[in-house]
Amino acid sequence: MPTKDATKPLTLTERARRAQLIGVAIDLVARHGYAGTSLARIAEAAGISKAAVLYHFPSKDAVLxxxxxxxxxxxxxxxxxxxxxxTGAPALEAYIRSLVEYMRVHPDHTRMIIESLVAESGAPDGPGRQETVAGLITAAVAAGDYRAGTDARATAVIVNGAIDAIVSAGLADPSFRTADAAEQLITMLSGAYRTS
Known part of the structure; x- marks a missing residue:
């Protein structure tokens, strides 16, 4: 089967098939890990041939x-x-709550993120995430919600580490109350940095 011509727009059927293959890949990576997800396994789970997968994506890595x-x-x-x-501290609090909630509701997505980051770099956290959180902390200081002199970079590392630990505990034990843990993190940040 020939490969899809990348210069032509995708048809509705092609978009649907790509979406199916992406969904299958997320599920397989969540269950078998990045290394355990083969092109053959993707094709089998999608109910199509490997050649049909390769029509839509040039390789297993491209699907993943x-x-x-x-x-x-x-x-x-x-x-x-x-x-x-x-804005300000409420933005950081919304970030923490929503990120933890998303990861709780979508454990397959969480595993996909973890597997992909580990497979690509061996590191569970990228500079973009740290910069995002540091920016939220800097904005909380600028809004007067957090004390002047709060070290945004160090606090971002701490917040991201705590979020990772909360998500990890939730993946390991589905009865772990991740939303409560997120609220505890917010309470700790408020106690340490809030101006009022």
């Missing part, structure tokens, strides 16, 4: 990159909608 991008897009949209209308 598309799946990772779809998960990140969904996550950013969800968190962005929660943070968007807020």
């Amino acid at each position: 990159r598309a799946a990772y991008a779809a998960v990140l897009e969904s996550l950013v949209e969800f968190v962005g909608a929660a943070v968007g209308p807020r």
Whole structure:
């Protein structure tokens, strides 16, 4: 089967098939890990041939990159909608709550993110996330919600580490109350940094 011509727009059927393959890849990575998700496994789970998968994506890695991008897009949209209308400390609090909530509701997406980051870099956190949180902390200081002199970078590292630990505990034990843990993190930040 020939490969899809990248210069032509996707048809409705092609978009639907790509979406199906992305969904299958997310599910397989969540269950079997990045290394355990093969092109053959993707094809079998989708009920099509490997050649049909390769028509839509040039390789297994291309499918997995598309799946990772779809998960990140969904996550950013969800968190962005929660943070968007807020400023200062409430924006940081909305970020924490919405990120933890998204990860709780979408454990397969969480595993996809973790597997992809580990497979790509061996590091569970990228500079973009740290900069985002540091920016929210800097905005909270500028709004007068957090004390002047709050170290945005160090606090961002602490917040991201705490979020990672909350999400990890939730993945390991579905009865762990991640929303309560997120509220505890917010309470700790308020106690340490709030001006009033």
